[in-house]
């Protein structure tokens with residue numbers, strides 16, 4: 001890799017990082033919260049292993065992939081501060097959320113708390129399962145412009161009752177970029193004897209995690225977002241003590257073995273794409289090589305620069321993403337008063353080559369800019385200038 005020997009965090013370093021991605025020239029990809037490109041090492045592993053299996057799909061040739069899957073599991077466990085026995089490898093956050101939502105025994109009289117800023121794979125899935133099983137569902141709202149962690153924690157604490165069985169929340173909301181005080185929240189949930197499902201789609205691969213310390217019972221994530229891993233790979237963490245209370249999403253061959261091996265029983269999903277699971281391990285290796293701390297710091301610095309730049313453009317620009325860093329995830333959500341967000345997105349893409357996304361909260365659509373390590377400082381400047389042209 002050209003990156004070796006370069007001074008960490010220098011512009012040369014980040015240029016070399018950018019070269020690990022095959023983004024087309026001229027594109028400013030700022031849609032990391034939705035889908036990231038996989039890095040070249042990841043696609044190389046995927047390509048090589050796909051060819052290997054296509055050349056020889058025998059049991060004999062494929063036997064080696066069992067060990068490689070375990071290695072990927074171990075890498076994920078180390079990355080997340082968990083044990084290998086607590087990690088299941090899924091296809092994405094939606095599937096991981098569903099494994100929890102459909103896997104715990106709930107009945108009429110039980111209550112589930114959800115945050116109204118969760119993704120559909122969380123909230124809509126809970127609605128469907130509550131219709132099926134008859135438990136009640138309570139939505140928790142937090143202030144639109146939170147000023148402190150306490151303001152975010154209090155609505156959850158106030159909403160919990162003795163019948164609350166599980167609280168399901170996004171560590172960072174995809175629609176507002178609000179970061180909940182997840183550790184304190186998990187502490188109060190546990191103190192009430194309930195379980196916690198922490199949806200980490202917007203933190204996995206971006207924010208350094210230690211799930212043991214975070215204290216959640218379940219954590220979910222997609223590798224095709226911030227980790228820049230292969231598409232259709234994800235993670236489900238199930239704390240050891242919570243495993244016996246969770247039914248598996250699927251039971252198929254090898255069940256007897258899987259059922260005695262911790263969280264492996266939650267990824268006993270039949271034939272898998274072995275090369276893809278190994279490529280997921282490659283994504284974690286690259287994450288380790290670059291350093292989780294550095295990745296997070298780089299994204300946060302892009303976000304801070306973007307927010308400050310957009311703030312200086314016009315007072316008509318409003319932000320949904322909180323001002324305070326500790327309350328904010330890795331992206332900016334804004335709106336120019338009087339301008340349609342979807343038209344802004346089209347213009348940004350068609351005229352400036354900037355790919356952003358829409359974020360819908362209530363009846364309002366906002367513009368979401370989610371830069372990553374493949375963006376340069378220049379990309380940020382161009383984006384600020386583009387918004388300036390657009391509103392002037």
Ligand SMILES: Cc1ncc(COP(=O)(O)O)c(C=O)c1O
Nearest residue numbers: 092093094119121170174201222
């Ligand atoms: C917070 C959150 N949860 C879950 C998902 C679903 O992710 P996936 O489509 O990869 O399953 C997303 C996607 O954006 C998300 O932001």
